[in-house]
Amino acid sequence: MIGNSRLHWAWFAGDTLQDAWDTQHFPAAEVESIIQHWTSGLLPTTIFGEPFLSGYSSNPYLPLYIASVIPEQTPLWQTYPVAHVITLEDVPLLGVYPTLGIDRALAVLGAGETYNYPVLVIDAGTALTFTGVDDHRHLVGGAILPGLKLQLESLAHNTAALPSISLKRQLPNRWAIDTLTAIESGVIYTLLAGIREFIADWLQRFPNSPIALTGGDADLLLYYLHSRYPKFYPYLVTDRHLIFWGIKFVAITKNLAG
Numbered sequence: 001m002i003g004n005s006r007l008h009w010a011w012f013a014g015d016t017l018q019d020a021w022d023t024q025h026f027p028a029a030e031v032e033s034i035i036q037h038w039t040s041g042l043l044p045t046t047i048f049g050e051p052f053l054s055g056y057s058s059n060p061y062l063p064l065y066i067a068s069v070i071p072e073q074t075p076l077w078q079t080y081p082v083a084h085v086i087t088l089e090d091v092p093l094l095g096v097y098p099t100l101g102i103d104r105a106l107a108v109l110g111a112g113e114t115y116n117y118p119v120l121v122i123d124a125g126t127a128l129t130f131t132g133v134d135d136h137r138h139l140v141g142g143a144i145l146p147g148l149k150l151q152l153e154s155l156a157h158n159t160a161a162l163p164s165i166s167l168k169r170q171l172p173n174r175w176a177i178d179t180l181t182a183i184e185s186g187v188i189y190t191l192l193a194g195i196r197e198f199i200a201d202w203l204q205r206f207p208n209s210p211i212a213l214t215g216g217d218a219d220l221l222l223y224y225l226h227s228r229y230p231k232f233y234p235y236l237v238t239d240r241h242l243i244f245w246g247i248k249f250v251a252i253t254k255n256l257a258g
């Protein structure tokens, strides 16, 4: 999965997930040399310190399924001889609109297939997105806002006095009396209140629907939500692999591997 801040990798043997990890984006020349390694059987087991298809050196022609929200990055990886690019047309959801992000479509498909439909996905990545699908796999709709890190960074980058901060696993005092806590409080409590509204509205339409959290900030967000809104506890799950479950479903049902 080519995401906006990094690449998300999963290695499957058959339909069993073996390993999942993230890397940075690679410059074009680097991608070219990675693909050269794959196709010549000389697989590196680490790239920039990350495990990278380790243990798979005996099979350089492992099929590669690509989903991307960065159009310019996709062709770099398509030079691999067994690359399959997954697009919105491959995703068996009804009522999607043409510019819907493939990550959102795959995550909600993966969530529905894993936890049942209807389902709401909250992806706490670079952007934070809500994506809901009903029990006919029909897109209900969703919303997009800046993710946690992006909110904090944009404050720091566009002001003179505000520092860049990272969030802790502890809820701040709402009525802060120092700058760091004031930023934490503003971002966290506003975000949580917004998320609560979306969840409450969703559960009103679809009582008992599972709500699946994914993306880089999913664990932190789940922790905050559990602390603030214990009544949502029975509905919430975190699953870092929703997009991979979606890709697996598409690959198997469409038999893209040929």
Ligand SMILES: Nc1ncnc2c1ncn2[C@@H]1O[C@H](COP(=O)(O)OP(=O)(O)OP(=O)(O)O)[C@@H](O)[C@H]1O
Binding pocket: 002, 003, 004, 005, 006, 007, 069, 103, 123, 124, 125, 126, 127, 147, 148, 149, 150, 214, 215, 216, 217
């Ligand atoms: N090691 C890490 N590197 C980068 N971001 C991280 C890391 N660990 C947690 N995060 C958090 O993950 C978020 C980014 O999430 P993610 O990696 O899912 O984004 P992404 O690559 O843009 O994916 P998507 O396109 O699905 O949003 C950031 O807000 C950041 O706070």
Ligand SMILES: CC(C)(CO)[C@@H](O)C(=O)NCCC(=O)O
Binding pocket: 004, 069, 099, 100, 101, 102, 103, 104, 125, 127, 129, 144
């Ligand atoms: C919203 C993001 C950036 C989240 O990764 C991605 O899904 C995307 O680029 N979506 C396109 C716009 C849309 O989903 O309506």
Ligand SMILES: [K+]
Binding pocket: none
């Ligand atoms: K843009």
